[in-house]
Amino acid sequence: xxxxxxxxxxxxxxxxxxxxxxxxxxxxxxxxxxxxxxxxxxxxxxxxxxxxxxxxxxxxxxxxxxxxxxxxxxxxxxxxxxxxxxxxxxxxxxxxxxxxxxxxxxxxxxxxxxxxxxxxxxxxxxxxxxxxxxxxxxxxxxxxxxxxxxxxxxxxxxxxxxxxxxxxxxxxxxxxxxxxxxxxxxxxxxxxxxxxxxxxxxxxxxxxxxxxxxxxxxxxxxxxxxxxxxxxxxxxxxxxxxxxxxxxxxxxxxxxxxxxxxxxxxxxxxxxxxxxxxxxxxxxxxxxxxxxxxxxxxxxxxxxxxxxxxxxxxxxxxxxxxxxxxxxxxxxxxxxxxxxxxxxxxxxxxxxxxxxxxxxxxxxxxxxxxxxxxxxxxxxxxxxxxxxxxxxxxxxxxxxxxxxxxxxxxxxxxxxxxxxxxxxxxxxxxxxxxxxxxxxxxxxxxxxxxxxxxxxxxxxx
RNA sequence: GGCCCCGUCGUCUAGCGGUCUAGGACACCGGCCUUUCACGCCGGCGACACGGGUUCGAUUCCCGUCGGGGUCACCA
Numbered sequence: 176x177x178x179x180x181x182x183x184x185x186x187x188x189x190x191x192x193x194x195x196x197x198x199x200x201x202x203x204x205x206x207x208x209x210x211x212x213x214x215x216x217x218x219x220x221x222x223x224x225x226x227x228x229x230x231x232x233x234x235x236x237x238x239x240x241x242x243x244x245x246x247x248x249x250x251x252x253x254x255x256x257x258x259x260x261x262x263x264x265x266x267x268x269x270x271x272x273x274x275x276x277x278x279x280x281x282x283x284x285x286x287x288x289x290x291x292x293x294x295x296x297x298x299x300x301x302x303x304x305x306x307x308x309x310x311x312x313x314x315x316x317x318x319x320x321x322x323x324x325x326x327x328x329x330x331x332x333x334x335x336x337x338x339x340x341x342x343x344x345x346x347x348x349x350x351x352x353x354x355x356x357x358x359x360x361x362x363x364x365x366x367x368x369x370x371x372x373x374x375x376x377x378x379x380x381x382x383x384x385x386x387x388x389x390x391x392x393x394x395x396x397x398x399x400x401x402x403x404x405x406x407x408x409x410x411x412x413x414x415x416x417x418x419x420x421x422x423x424x425x426x427x428x429x430x431x432x433x434x435x436x437x438x439x440x441x442x443x444x445x446x447x448x449x450x451x452x453x454x455x456x457x458x459x460x461x462x463x464x465x466x467x468x469x470x471x472x473x474x475x476x477x478x479x480x481x482x483x484x485x486x487x488x489x490x491x492x493x494x495x496x497x498x499x500x501x502x503x504x505x506x507x508x509x510x511x512x513x514x515x516x517x518x519x520x521x522x523x524x525x526x527x528x529x530x531x532x533x534x535x536x537x538x539x540x541x542x543x544x545x546x547x548x549x550x551x552x553x554x555x556x557x558x559x560x561x562x563x564x565x566x567x568x569x570x571x572x573x574x575x576x577x578x579x580x581x582x583x584x585x586x587x588x589x590x591x592x593x594x595x596x597x598x599x600x601x602x603x604x605x606x607x608x609x610x611x612x613x614x615x616x617x618x619x620x621x622x623x624x625x626x627x628x629x630x631x632x633x634x635x636x
Numbered sequence: 637g638g639c640c641c642c643g644u645c646g647u648c649u650a651g652c653g654g655u656c657u658a659g660g661a662c663a664c665c666g667g668c669c670u671u672u673c674a675c676g677c678c679g680g681c682g683a684c685a686c687g688g689g690u691u692c693g694a695u696u697c698c699c700g701u702c703g704g705g706g707u708c709a710c711c712a
Contacts, residue, residue: 186712218712225712278710285708294638295708313710331641340639348710355712379640379707402642403705432648435661439649442660461642461649464705468647471662481675520674530673582671597671609673 179211180369183237183244184359186218187229190415191236193467194374194404197433201401201460202372203242204434207452214366215248220358222252236416240426241448249366251358258353261361261391262314262346270390271346273312274301296342314347316357316387324382329399329457331375336382344383360384364393372457375400375464399457402437402464411467423495423523424472428479432472436465445478473522480521485511488518488527495528496535503535512619516611533605534619538627547608556599557633562589563596564629573622575614582614603632 183199185191191199206213215237219225237244265271274297276284281297288295302317320339328334346357359380363371378400388395406412419429431446438461440446440454480488489510496503503510513531521527533541543552566585571577586593597613604616604625617625 184712188712221711223711274710281709288708289637292637311710334640336640342708345710350710352710354710359712374706375641376706377712380712400641405705436648442650444648444661463642465648468662471648474662477675517674519676592671594671601672607672611673613671 179209180367181206181372182214182216182368184216184218185233188224191233192413193433196416198374204452204455208455212245214246215244217248217250219252258358271314271316272302274315275310275312299343311349313345313349315343316346317343318386326381330460331400341382356383360387368396370397372399375402405464405466423525424476425479428476432475437461477522485515488514492524492527495524499528501532501535509619516615538624541606543606547602551599551602559596560599560629561633564626575618578614578617604628
């Protein structure tokens, strides 16, 4: 069997939303799984709606998600000559005809069909008409009304359409520019596409396209139509991939989530990209559409954060610290251990940045949460904190174990429990009542900062 | 409206005629662990849309109803 070749073919009229990303992902996974090629085609034949800005945004998003394409992207706007050539072949072979119907006439036909409760199918009334040189026309592709067209869809199963329900479709505008259903066929054939994997909204185009393949004498590829993603809200559904990046999602987590939406592999929930490619199969894709669920996506993101090494997290969190107003050097040695202390507590990189922020502030820049300060920074606890600071002053190693021993020792000698001093000192060090484990945090912060912050909290301000 | 697709816990799903008093995950509610918050662990709540068939037996097969989605362009 020949090599699998699949493609993702966005039209550059906006951002790449999650639905598009999932279509791309399934193509990419299928290619990786089968050892085939993943290609890109930019469908920019509609000059009015297409922009370079959008093309770049889509390419950036795919890149961020880690879906590398294997050949240079094809731009339809650069292939007009090809389309013209195919059209003239069809003209020469008498497979198309000129249609002179005006928009108004077509509207009348549509209205009639609708009021009669029928599917509107252009009736071919212009087929065989003599030329009318002074009138505008479009090219229609003639489709035999006998028999039926069968799509053996790899996801949807066998879908049968009677040919009398497939109309003679317009393949070129009055100005001669080709239309979608025509160019798709030419391009997929030219690119050697073996499997057309796309959204289910294209299912009804498929019989038309199959007829064109046959008219052009081209081999028909396999088809797989993916169920669409339902949005819980319009906002959720239309958000671009980059907004998820900005919200602190890891690309692998986004892939994991959208893959699991409509596809499954037993009870497994968490997949790396390579695991996905390894286990993905079109046969396991569901036919029913799924809805976006933010809580689950966050949980999956958290799982991916937990599975990422501290060095990797450090590199990723820096830009988020920056937007949180704290500039930290990429090679700051505190960064990896700081990330490690909040790794189990962060659902997104935005959260992670917020949680490690305190490490990098000046000691006297810590702002105490009002409620936390009121509850924990009491006169009584200030005395305890001061005592603890002194206990930490000595010549002990600055490790989790030695700090813990020193603090426990202090508690014993003062006849208090750890909890009497833990929360107050957490507030002193971070400003918050919640945060990383006390001793781990102290190690990262360093002795000087710890003592500074502890004593600052004891002062009467 | 015509045509097409779909319909298991709130959500994502497992299930491919008997193993289902329907399994897992998120969320939610208890509990354990514990210096806080998390993580982790244990337990709970919670679904086969409805009605007919077929069958010894239907969540699984067929039909209908209802519900959801898609599509009916000189857009892609």
